[in-house]
Each structure stands twice: as structure tokens, then as C-alpha cells.
Amino acid sequence: MKEIAIEVDGVVGLAELLESNAPKAAAAFWASLPIATTLTHTQWSGRACGFSLDGGALQKVGLEHPVCSLYPGTLGVHPERGEALLSYGPSEYRSELGPEYLTRVARVTGNREALLAVLSRMHDEGDKRITLRRNSG
Amino acid sequence: MSRRIKIQLDGVSGSGYLHEEAAPTTAARFWAALPIEGTLRHVRWSGDAGYILASELADESIPIEHAVSFYPPGSIAFRPEHGEIAFCYGQAQARDHMQPAGRASHLATLDRNVEALLEAVASTRRQGGKPIRIEREEAK
Numbered sequence: 169m170k171e172i173a174i175e176v177d178g179v180v181g182l183a184e185l186l187e188s189n190a191p192k193a194a195a196a197f198w199a200s201l202p203i204a205t206t207l208t209h210t211q212w213s214g215r216a217c218g219f220s221l222d223g224g225a226l227q228k229v230g231l232e233h234p235v236c237s238l239y240p241g242t243l244g245v246h247p248e249r250g251e252a253l254l255s256y257g258p259s260e261y262r263s264e265l266g267p268e269y270l271t272r273v274a275r276v277t278g279n280r281e282a283l284l285a286v287l288s289r290m291h292d293e294g295d296k297r298i299t300l301r302r303n304s305g
Numbered sequence: 306m307s308r309r310i311k312i313q314l315d316g317v318s319g320s321g322y323l324h325e326e327a328a329p330t331t332a333a334r335f336w337a338a339l340p341i342e343g344t345l346r347h348v349r350w351s352g353d354a355g356y357i358l359a360s361e362l363a364d365e366s367i368p369i370e371h372a373v374s375f376y377p378p379g380s381i382a383f384r385p386e387h388g389e390i391a392f393c394y395g396q397a398q399a400r401d402h403m404q405p406a407g408r409a410s411h412l413a414t415l416d417r418n419v420e421a422l423l424e425a426v427a428s429t430r431r432q433g434g435k436p437i438r439i440e441r442e443e444a445k
Binding site: 208209210211212213214215258259260262264266267290291292293294295 | 430434
């Protein structure tokens with residue numbers, strides 16, 4: 169099982185790469201690591217925070233097993249739009265047009281509560297840096 | 306002449322007028338509750354807007370008046386079920402986790418120092434919550 173270390177505001181959580189759910193997107197996302205960028209609270213999608221993805225291989229991958237709703241701790245991507253969302257509570261991928269679809273590529277399983285608590289605080293505290301890297305154990 | 310309200314958000318002041326004829330119950334309840342102080346946070350579901358929750362105004366029996374689903378920029382919208390007062394600076398709609406397209410009362414419209422005030426509202430998305438005070442602007 170491949171794991172991603174996700175760090176926000178000094179808190180590190182571990183996420184399981186969902187290879188069986190979305191083999192193409194998961195592989196392309198894994199290849200795009202490490203990522204270091206700005207994390208911003210979403211304004212349409214509820215209790216989730218988002219960041220931009222660079223182009224590359226991921227942008228050429230279509231949606232796989234697409235969903236609208238994201239359970240807390242789920243990392244979803246919309247490859248064509250270059251968007252990623254990490255949820256900390258009830259959320260649904262939406263735009264100004266309404267509900268949209270995305271692909272789930274990872275699920276936070278380690279230090280989950282602490283990481284989600286940091287994301288929740290962003291509603292009050294504003295932007296933070298996020299880093300995602302392959303976890304070597 | 307319409308009753309006027311003054312808004313102070315993180316050092317920026319602006320003002321607007323209540324839609325008393327179109328939203329009489331909402332405007333009267335809101336006016337009676339002033340001043341209101343709290344933290345303006347950016348909406349999570351509704352797009353380009355900031356909001357505060359005024360628990361003293363949360364009352365599902367208050368009717369929706371001057372109904373809107375999409376909020377015009379510069380408008381102040383009120384959702385009675387939440388006591389939510391939303392300040393719209395761009396493209397926004399009455400939404401939450403249950404409703405992808407709800408309704409709100411268009412309570413008031415900003416008309417003085419609008420641009421600066423809406424910039425301050427927009428900044429809450431990247432900078433987090435900011436202190437806000439809404440009070441009566443008494444006629445001179």
C-alpha cells in the first residue's frame with residue numbers, strides 16, 4: 169500500500185493512495201509528488217480545502233469512479249481543472265454551476281483527527297501551506 | 306426615507322439602506338436587533354460572500370421576503386432558519402449542505418464606500434475571519 173504524508177501547519181497526516189478505486193488518477197497523482205503549495209478553504213464545496221495541481225500526466229487522466237460527495241479525510245481531484253479538494257467534514261464538490269464530479273485518490277488514515285482539525289481552523293484562520301510527499305515509512 | 310445601517314469591518318466602514326417596503330418583517334426584526342457584533346467569515350457553500358450568524362435572529366417563522374436565490378453584489382441577504390446575514394461581493398447563491406439552491410430575503414443594499422467594504426469581505430476567503438459591527442445609522 170502506498171502512503172502519502174500530508175503536512176499542514178506543522179501537523180502531518182498519512183493518507184492511503186486509493187489505487188484500486190482510481191488506478192490511472194492515483195498513479196498520475198503519485199507521480200506528481202512532492203507537491204508544496206497554498207491551501208485555501210473552498211467557497212462552494214462545504215467543509216473542504218483546496219489547492220491547484222500543475223498540469224502534467226494527471227491533467228490527461230479522465231474521471232474515474234466519479235463522485236460528488238466527499239467523506240471527511242478524502243482527497244479528491246478534478247484532473248482537467250487541475251483542482252484538488254481535501255475534506256474535513258460534510259462536503260460536496262460544487263462550482264458556481266452546481267454539483268460536479270471528481271475522483272477520489274487518497275484517504276487520510278493516520279493522525280486523521282489532528283489533520284482535519286487544522287483544516288477546520290482554516291475557516292477562521294485563512295490560507296495555509298500544504299505539502300504532500302511520498303511516505304517512506 | 307429608508308432606514309440606514311452602518312457596517313464596520315476590520316477598519317473599513319460603509320453603509321446601506323434597508324428594504325423596508327419589500328421586506329417589512331425582516332427589516333423590522335433586524336433593526337430591533339442592532340447593533341450586531343461578531344466575526345465575519347467567508348461562506349463555505351455559497352460562493353462570493355461573507356457571513357455572520359446572528360443567533361438572536363434565527364427564527365424559522367420569519368417569512369422569506371423580497372426573495373432571492375442568487376445574491377446581487379453589494380446586497381445583504383438574510384436566511385431566517387440560520388439567522389445568517391450574508392454580504393455578497395460577487396457571484397453567490399443561497400446554498401448549504403442540504404440545499405444546492407435555497408432562498409433568502411434581500412434585506413439591504415450597500416450604497417456608500419461599497420467597493421472598499423466588499424474588498425474587505427472578499428479578503429476573508431484568504432485571510433480568515435474579521436471583526437464586524439452592524440449598527441443603526443441615525444438620520445442627521
